[in-house]
Amino acid sequence: MKNSKLIFSFIVSLFSVLALKAQKGENNFNISYNAAFPMGSFKNIVSSNSLRGFNASILHGVSDKLSVGLATGFQDFYQKYPRQLYKLSDGSDLSAVVTYSIQTIPIMAEAKYNFTPGATVQPYAAIGAGANFISYDRLFGEFGDKLGKVGFAARPEAGLYIPFRQGGAGFIIGASYNIQPFKQDDLKNLNNLGVHAGFSIPLRK
């Protein structure tokens, strides 16, 4: 009973307002390491999770809770299939190891809503939308042509911001769903779930 009271008190204190210092007018640089997990039809072709990625954004606080700005990121997807026989459209039979190598760089406008500015732990939600710069390579053996395409990207996101100290830099952790349409070969999209952890750094006071 004593323990549960302590835990309850701890949770309340985490979300309690520590200071009335506002974020309005502040610019923040956010950067985090991102792991991506292919979802839906993308997962049918690229099932390997990507541990090679990052997200970054520069946001301006237009109010205590709302900030807007630019967001970007990078993710590298890779999938290699063991040797298989493929029937080509001209009737040929092709035996090959097929490798997919896909890199995405979204550049988006982003809006972020901080539910409890000033608290020890600050839950937030964000949404970004913009262009997605895609580098795509499907190799049969060592043969393939790299292809560059620009598509649409949207990224709803939720997470926690934990400031190291009042008004200073902080730790961010969260998850996002990356909506990335991409029609090429057997692919329809590059949708993936991202889990990120990194830092938020104020650029000026």
Place this chain on the structure above:
Amino acid sequence: MQRKIGLALLAVSTVLAFSSCTKDPLKNMSEEESRIYITNHDSTANFNSYKTYSIVDSVALINNGQFAGREATSWDQQVISAIQTAMNARGFVKVSRTQNPDLGINVSRVYSTSTNFVDLIDYWSYYGGYYDPNYWGYGGYGYYFPPAYGVYQSTEAALSVDILDLKNASSSQTIKGVWNGLIRGEGIFVSSNVQSQIQALFDQSPYLKTNP
């Protein structure tokens, strides 16, 4: 302020260190994985109607579409021998080319050479970073190189095996190709790979057989 910039740089470099390593498909590929085997056949051909075959005793060299001679290196002979073994296993009987074989087999090494250019401007632009002018006793000087390009050639090679219909050549007044096997990739011309490469072509062509 400096502390913030330092913190930002630390954060950026930490994240980049994690994420900069794009997994390069070619660097994560063995020679065996780099190779592709392509077979094509005449879907109207009835391979059971062919009983005998003959095979060339040397390999033709084709360079950029031009005939460049014939060779019979030990590798070439290994290839010819491996094809014979595979054909015999499929029920075909080898005869000499003067004995009216039903099928003729040609073997070619196909080379495609292309000329490429390397832009050296970037290389020379940062020359001072590689070789400090102080080393030569002229600190503060810049380097100058006339604009130029480096030229290099790259060659891609393939092995092609063609099976020809000689049985019906007289009646059709044409020597029709009924099967082709093509191998491209790394390590094709390594002797220890010959047997498995030829076998791969036949393994993916189960229709290529006859009843003796």
